[in-house]
Amino acid sequence: GAANEGGFFGRFPFGNCILSRYEFADVRHAILRVTDADLTLGGQSRTTADLEDRGATTARVQIPGVPGGLGIAVTHLDHKAEELRERQISEAIAHCKAAFGDDPHLLMGDLNSFSRADLDDEGWAAICALYASKGWPPPREESLVQRALRGAGFADAYALQAARGEVRVRVSPTVVGTAGAIASGGAGTVPAATAVERQAPHVVLAGWPA
Numbered sequence: 001g002a003a004n005e006g007g008f009f010g011r012f013p014f015g016n017c018i019l020s021r022y023e024f025a026d027v028r029h030a031i032l033r034v035t036d037a038d039l040t041l042g043g044q045s046r047t048t049a050d051l052e053d054r055g056a057t058t059a060r061v062q063i064p065g066v067p068g069g070l071g072i073a074v075t076h077l078d079h080k081a082e083e084l085r086e087r088q089i090s091e092a093i094a095h096c097k098a099a100f101g102d103d104p105h106l107l108m109g110d111l112n113s114f115s116r117a118d119l120d121d122e123g124w125a126a127i128c129a130l131y132a133s134k135g136w137p138p139p140r141e142e143s144l145v146q147r148a149l150r151g152a153g154f155a156d157a158y159a160l161q162a163a164r165g166e167v168r169v170r171v172s173p174t175v176v177g178t179a180g181a182i183a184s185g186g187a188g189t190v191p192a193a194t195a196v197e198r199q200a201p202h203v204v205l206a207g208w209p210a
Helices: 036-040 082-100 121-133 144-151 157-163
Strands: 002-004 022-031 054-061 072-078 104-108 182-186
Touching: 036 144, 054 082, 072 082, 082 104, 082 144
Parallel strands: 072 104
Antiparallel strands: 022 054, 054 072, 104 182
């Protein structure tokens, strides 16, 4: 679903998409609105040209053997202000709650957020140097987005897979943007991905809590 009709990334509608070989049920789309007041959030200078509505899309993927289907949500959070991302992820979480209730589901997308614990010393130094080169204040050591997700009962699917030694990792710490999958719910019957190419501080493709 489109979040807007153009803007920072070009003339085409900007939004999210879920692709699957299986049929969808109960597809929903919510707009994560911004206002001019959001220009003051965070320590990175910006204009209305790079401040735009984002979106959150949900669907139940009708996977054989999964009663009611697997809940999938995708979003793309703001690329500058962590405080704005915190609000956007809270709205996305509420959208998931409305769509899936207490059923297990995955929330994934470009979260643009990371914590100090996601990087080694070299990676963290590179991120801090990048911020300094742009005149930005240092990044937060704790992601407000991750904190909001944990508070809502989500688990980092990448971390769960990594703890089992089932993920191949390639890190490029100078890439600040992130994509992630966060799992919510009980024990899953859907197998998680066993290999990903990790090109950002906090990239997750798929997973499920144990």
